[in-house]
Structure formats: structure tokens, C-alpha cells
Amino acid sequence: MTIRVLIADDQMMVRQGFTVLLDAEPDIEVVGQAVDGLDALEKAAELGPDVVLMDIRMPRLGGIDATRRLTGAPGATVRVLVLTTFDLDEYVYEALRSGASGFLLKDASAAELAEAVRVVAAGDALLAPNITKRLIAEFSRVSSGPRAPVRERAGDLTERETEVLSLIAQGLSNAEIAVRLVVAEQTVKTHVSRILVKLGLRDRTQAAVHAYESGLVRPAGY
Template sequence: MTTTRVLIADDQVMVRQGFTVLLNAEPGIEVVGQAVDGVDAVAKVAELTPDVVLMDIRMPGVGGIEATRRITASPAVATRVLVLTTFDLDEYVYEALRAGASGFLLKDASATELAHAVRVVAAGEALLAPNITKRLIAEFSRMSDVSRDPVKGRSGNLTERETEVLSLIAQGLSNAEIAECLVVAEQTVKTHVSRILVKLSLRDRTQAAIHAYETGLVRPSGY
């Protein structure tokens, strides 16, 4: 079994220690380090190359958003960021996702939810729960209404099927759900997703969904 290596970045000692205990008890997950703030997190990522960083948004000095931006800025860095927040309506969540985070999780999540989130993000999937996705869609649509434009030049010359897959990704569907919807093999969907990410120069599905709404490439009904 491949072990998912995790770094926990939070300014609260009890939070770091608590998540460390919970995650180390899960099969296939190992906490390889802890960071006390954003600067420390960036340095630890460079030193330890974890698969996933559990990143608190609000930390003194360099916070989680800027740390996420620095970590995800380099295409050579494969580490994915899972943002930790106290409130699911935290306005900073949107900025964290724009900065490159692959998803977010509430700090009161159960051990099972925490482990699931780490595995999902490590696998390159988007961690956008259905109830959260609707709000994110509304927010991204609202914030980009003024400048929204189909912008064909930014579409990466997606095929009709790839655009269709992108639309379903933006709605929060998994590969299996997309495959069922389009009546194709799941491996075919994975191939489409890979091509979409390459064409749009994006890190993962979460960034693909954000790109779809912000550029107007995909327009959600009702917004």
C-alpha cells in the first residue's frame, strides 16, 4: 500500500497534535511534519515534500492563503493543499481555492472525514462536498460576473466532449459519476480529465472547476 505523507500547518499546538494522532492511526497515512505558520509550511514542504498539506487559513504572519499560493506556484511541486477552516462560509475559503488549494475541510470534521479528505486530495480529486459546491458556484459566478467572457483563447482548444466533461467536473461529479452520465468507461473519463488539465495548465479538478466558472467557459444554470 502506498503511504500518503501529510504535513499539518496550524498555529495551534492542540490542533496539530490532534490531527497528527488521528491521521497516524489511519492505514496508509503518515504525518511527516508540522508547521506553525505559513513561512514554516513553505519551508517544510520544500524539505519534506509531503503529498498533502493540511493548511489553516488564519495564522499569524504569512497566513494559509499566501502559503498555499507559494507552495502551488511551481509546477514542479506535486504537494496538494487541503485548507482547514472553522466555518464553511469563511470568505477566505474562496481566496484559498483561487490560490491553488485542492479543497477545504471544517476543523470539526470526524477522523473518518479527515482521512477521506486527505486520500481524495492526494489522489487528485476535488474535495467539494455537494452542499458546499452550490455555494462555491454561486460565489464564483457572482465575483466574475463583471469580467466574465467566454474567452476562447483561454479554453485551451477543448473538444466538445472535453468541455462537457469539464462542465460535469464543475458540478462536483466524480469520474465514476461522469462515466455513468456520459455512458462511457471510467478510464475514458480519466483520459479526458488528464487532457483538460494539460490543455488548461491546471493542477487538479478543483482548479478546473474554478477555471470553468471564472472564465465563463461553463455557465451554471440559475446564475
């Protein structure tokens, strides 16, 4: 299946550059370009892309708000991969909380960009280790107040599912979790699917955000 991509960026050269890079991939097709957040919402509704590459700083409507509207719409299935030149904590935190499935810097290579599109299109989260560390630090900074008991916060997750959720929040892939828990990778995939269903979450990114924001998982040293 061909992955349909919409590129939202206020710089024409960036849009054209990404278009050339992605259209060179046999399984990816750029179906449209948007010049700002409002244009992205209109084009997404018109073109029905699988993935939107979303810049953060744009006129009229920024990427964070546009992402929130896109992913928060009833029945929304589009995935958003946030692209930015600004490697700052506040953007990581807000982009993921707004519903983005991934976060990638604009200096990523063509191969990294294409793989990122494939990852989020498949429903997985793109949480690079350095991004995960900053995400954890930011949640630790903003989190405050009493925390509910783990079992209450975890709903009806089993002990193993809670363990898997903790590892997801640390940025581990299914393969890495399988090695850590000494189980088959397919078993981990099953656990992840059940976690998302039980907690009413869309993907691994939301699972990681939920784990830290709810206090179910706390970074070491906090």
C-alpha cells in the first residue's frame, strides 16, 4: 500500500525538498502541500492523507494547534509527524500531548525521514531515545500533586501489561521489550494492543504520554 503524505510548512523550499525526497520512495506519495496550519486542516479534509508532516512554527495557525485539531476530530485516523528545526523541550512535550505520533528534526537524512513516515503510518510511535529523555524530564518538571495508587491509575491492566507500558514509556521498541522480558515479539505486540484498547489510546506515543502524565511511571531519581 502506498502511504499518502501531506506536507505542511510555510517555507516553499522545505515543502519542495521533502516532496522530492519522499516521492523518490516506491511506497510513499506526496499528495499535497500546505502553507500553514489552517491550510493543512483544509487539505487534510480534502485529500485524506495517511501522514501529515507538520512544521511547528507557521503563520495563522501553528503546527501544535493544527495537530490537536487533526487528531482530535471524531474518527480521525491521520498520523502527524512533527518536523522542526527547534530541538526544545517545550515543543517535544506539546507536540506529543497534542496527538503527534512522532517528532523529527529537519536535519534528518532522507532515509530517516522516509522511515519515520513508515513508522507512524504503521501506527507506531517515533520516539528517538534523545527525544524520550527530554520528554521524561519535561513530565517530571511539570508533574505535581498527589498520585493515585498504581492499580487505580492502570485501570484493568494486568501486571505484565503495566510492565510493558512502563517499557514503552522508556522508549523501548517491541523487539527490545521482548528481549527484556524474555518473550516473543508477537506476545509484546499483543500486550501493546490490549493496553491501547483498555486505556482508550490511539498509539504508543499516547501510551508513553499517559504513563508519565498519570504518574503510573516515574523517571528514576524523581
